[in-house]
Amino acid sequence: MQRQQLSNRKKKNNKSNLLVHLNPKSIIQEQYHAMRANLQPKLNEKGIKTLVITSCEELEGKSTTAANLAIAFSEVGKKVLLIDADLREPTIHHSFMVSNNIGLSDILCERHSIKGSIQPSNVTNLDILTSGQVPSKPSELLGSQTMEEFIFKIREDYDLIIFDSPPTLTVADPIILANICDSVLLVVRSDANNSENVETTRDMLLNTKAYFHGAVLNGAFRNKRKKRRKV
Numbered sequence: 001m002q003r004q005q006l007s008n009r010k011k012k013n014n015k016s017n018l019l020v021h022l023n024p025k026s027i028i029q030e031q032y033h034a035m036r037a038n039l040q041p042k043l044n045e046k047g048i049k050t051l052v053i054t055s056c057e058e059l060e061g062k063s064t065t066a067a068n069l070a071i072a073f074s075e076v077g078k079k080v081l082l083i084d085a086d087l088r089e090p091t092i093h094h095s096f097m098v099s100n101n102i103g104l105s106d107i108l109c110e111r112h113s114i115k116g117s118i119q120p121s122n123v124t125n126l127d128i129l130t131s132g133q134v135p136s137k138p139s140e141l142l143g144s145q146t147m148e149e150f151i152f153k154i155r156e157d158y159d160l161i162i163f164d165s166p167p168t169l170t171v172a173d174p175i176i177l178a179n180i181c182d183s184v185l186l187v188v189r190s191d192a193n194n195s196e197n198v199e200t201t202r203d204m205l206l207n208t209k210a211y212f213h214g215a216v217l218n219g220a221f222r223n224k225r226k227k228r229r230k231v
Contacts, residue, residue: 032069033072035069035072035216036069036072036076039051039069042213043183046182046183048183048211049155049158049160049182050151050155050160050182050183051160051181051182051183051184051185051213052163052165052174052178052184052210053162053163053164053165054165054167054184054185055167055187055188055189055201056168056186056198057167057169057197058170059189060187060218061187061218062164063086063091063092063095064095065216065218066082066162066163066164067096069162070082070126070162071126074123074124074126075123077125078125078159078160079125079127079157080125080127080158080161080162081118081126081157081160082126082129082164083104083162083163083164084103084128084131085104085131085163085164085165085166085173086131086164086165086173087104087105087131087132087138087141087166087173088134088138088166088171088173089166090103090134092130093130093131096122098119098128098130099130100130100131102116102117103129103130103131103133104117104131104132105131105133105134105135105138106132107129107132107146107150108141108142108144108147109135109141110146114150117129117132127158138171138173139171139172139173142176143176143180147180163177163181168186168205169197169200174205175205175208178205179208179210181210183210183212184212184213185214185215186201186202186212186213186214186216187215187216188216188218189218189219190218190219198215202215
């Protein structure tokens, strides 16, 4: 029950988490721009078009990072597709306030076409593919031949495709995605993980076929600011 309440609260809060777009003068916006600048050389050097974003566990900010990073790249003229590949607890449709009636799972189950499932966002150059109906076996769908064929078909239509995936220590989905995508990025919340969890997740991702970009530390600025207030 507690987990479900946290999940529901997270979905509601995501409506205000598009910081790059809704609050363009914020300090956090500059952090996403810096993240974009750090990632861009490797994307260019290695010809990377598909990026999986994951975390160690739940509620570490991976979906917020995926959404804001997608916006940050679209702002510099990149044609970006943001895909909600968290087929268990999807949130991207809440963040962008779009319908989730049709999405990735419907494409993989061959209920709808790719073109008819992708939605434009209210951000220039950014398209959205929501999760669609929650399937009974998410891992099997993500690891299917249909998924590989789907990625092959869409990669030529976009400069960058970002996948928001579930936490790595919770389910196998991120590892499956990392093995069929070009690269992976780990989001770590500064006050939510111990070093053992982070190291375990890092090792799991390093053992995939994807290029590992490293980790993004989330929440550090806020925690530092809170400490300052107590002094």
